[in-house]
Amino acid sequence: MHEHIAEAVKSPDLIAVGPRTACLRFESMKIYSALGAVRYLLETGEVAPGDTVIDSSSGIYAQALALACHRYGLKCHIVGSTTVDRTLRLQLELLGATLEQVEPSQNLRLDQELRVRRIREILAANPAYHWMRQYHDAIHYYxxxxxxxxxxxxxxxxxxxxxxxxxxxxxxxxxxxxxxxxxxxxxxxxxxxxxxxxxxxxxxxxxxxxxxxxxxxxxxxxxxxxxxxxxxxxxxxxxxxxxxxxxxxxxxxxxxxxxxxxxxxxxxxxxxxxxxxxxxxxxxxxxxxxxxxxxxxxxxxxxxxxxxxxxxxxxxxxxxxxxxxxxxxxxx
Structure with a gap:
């Protein structure tokens, strides 16, 4: 029996789809990344239950990180893109995560830069928060x-x-x-x-x-x-x-x-x-x-x-x- 829904949802299916070809099919692949990173941070003492982690996301990673934090008793704050839809917003809210979305942008570069800028502002006001840095921190490989x-x-x-x-x-x-x-x-x-x-x-x-x-x-x-x-x-x-x-x-x-x-x-x-x-x-x-x-x-x-x-x-x-x-x- 799984101890948490994140452990159940993360598991992929291997499906044969043709000659010498298979699909590794996930419901949400980034749960592996988020769970592995959060476990590492807890094991090394970089964060402790009750601490707040923060990161930027255009969608899937936000849900994955919220589930990982729910699993291990951390608080979660997401600076999201405008692509985060109502379905995900409601899930994040009920999982205990907080979400703020940056203003709409005309291009992806500006959207990503606005999210990073906002994270730096939040960290300056809340230095105890841990920035997950999903795009840059190698703990997301684990x-x-x-x-x-x-x-x-x-x-x-x-x-x-x-x-x-x-x-x-x-x-x-x-x-x-x-x-x-x-x-x-x-x-x-x-x-x-x-x-x-x-x-x-x-x-x-x-x-x-x-x-x-x-x-x-x-x-x-x-x-x-x-x-x-x-x-x-x-x-x-x-x-x-x-x-x-x-x-x-x-x-x-x-x-x-x-x-x-x-x-x-x-x-x-x-x-x-x-x-x-x-x-x-x-x-x-x-x-x-x-x-x-x-x-x-x-x-x-x-x-x-x-x-x-x-x-x-x-x-x-x-x-x-x-x-x-x-x-x-x-x-x-």
Whole structure:
């Protein structure tokens, strides 16, 4: 029996979706990150029950951190983006977390900068608060060790290609790190939206993109670029087509980044000469995307008609989909 709902909700499902291809499907993946980080802070004495932790979030991490704090008796304050909807606001309130949302911004960079600025103001007035720094503090890697052990136990042995959104860098980066440390041959393919500075696509804009959680307008220290072997940049329309195809093909109702990862995984498998297993990450469910994505399913393109431009340098980037073999030495 689970001691807390966070322990139950965090567990992923491994689902076969095609030849040598599987989906690692979460209800909310960042619960692993938040639980692992909070446990570490408590074990090392950096925080104690009753203390307040604070962080910035555009949505999923806010719920994860609120659940982790509820689990371990901490107070939680979230400085949220305007994308935090009523459903999440009510959950945070009933979990005992406090939320303040920054004013609406015309772009992601300004939104992220406003949230960080507000956190610094709060910390100046409340120096006892602990800033979780999900984008920069390596403690957010720790929780994914358990996921890597789950993958190692339940997937066939042999070479593995892992595909997923880059985001803060903690999820895909940590999983690849722990799997490689256990002796697995792992190729890591990261998925990015256009406009993200993380792998240097900020000059190519995509006004419709609403999966900011897998990209960034400011540098994230938790992204270890040298861990990645491949990078896929996928625009909104292509990711929408992937999400719709994922539901139609497999019954998996997941978010927009999951659709992008599904397409990238299919492409990687079709061009794989080593007969590797391909595992893509679906980090959350599709409920947040009902109106913005699934209600527009008639706009979805046939996945068979979609493929990336293979590029050799960042100045070749263009919509709707590009892929590159990422040199470990290269930094944007």
């Amino acid at each position: 929780g994914y060790r358990e996921v890597a052990e789950h993958i190692g136990k339940h997937l066939p042995t042999g070479p593995l290609t892992l595909i997923g959104g880059v985001g803060s860098g903690a999820s895909t980066g940590a999983l690849a790190t722990y799997l490689r440390a256990a002796g697995r041959d792992v190729r890591l393919a990261g998925v990015q939206p256009f406009g993200s500075v993380t792998f240097g696509s900020e000059r190519v804009t995509d006004p419709d993109m609403i999966i900011a959680g897998i990209g960034s307008a400011i540098p994230f220290e938790n992204v270890r670029h040298g861990l990645y072997d491949r990078v896929h940049w996928i625009n909104f329309d292509t990711a929408l087509s992937g999400a719709v195809a994922l539901l139609r093909d497999t019954g998996i109702f997941a978010g927009l980044s999951s659709g992008a990862a599904y397409l990238a995984a299919g492409y990687e498998r079709r061009h794989d000469l080593d007969h590797r297993t391909h595992l893509f990450i679906a980090p959350d469910t599709g409920h947040r995307y009902v109106e913005g994505v699934y209600a527009r399913h008639t706009d979805a393109a046939d996945p068979a008609s979609l493929a990336p431009y293979e590029i050799a340098a960042l100045d070749e980037l263009r919509s709707p989909w590009c892929a590159i073999d990422w040199p470990p030495r290269e930094r944007p």
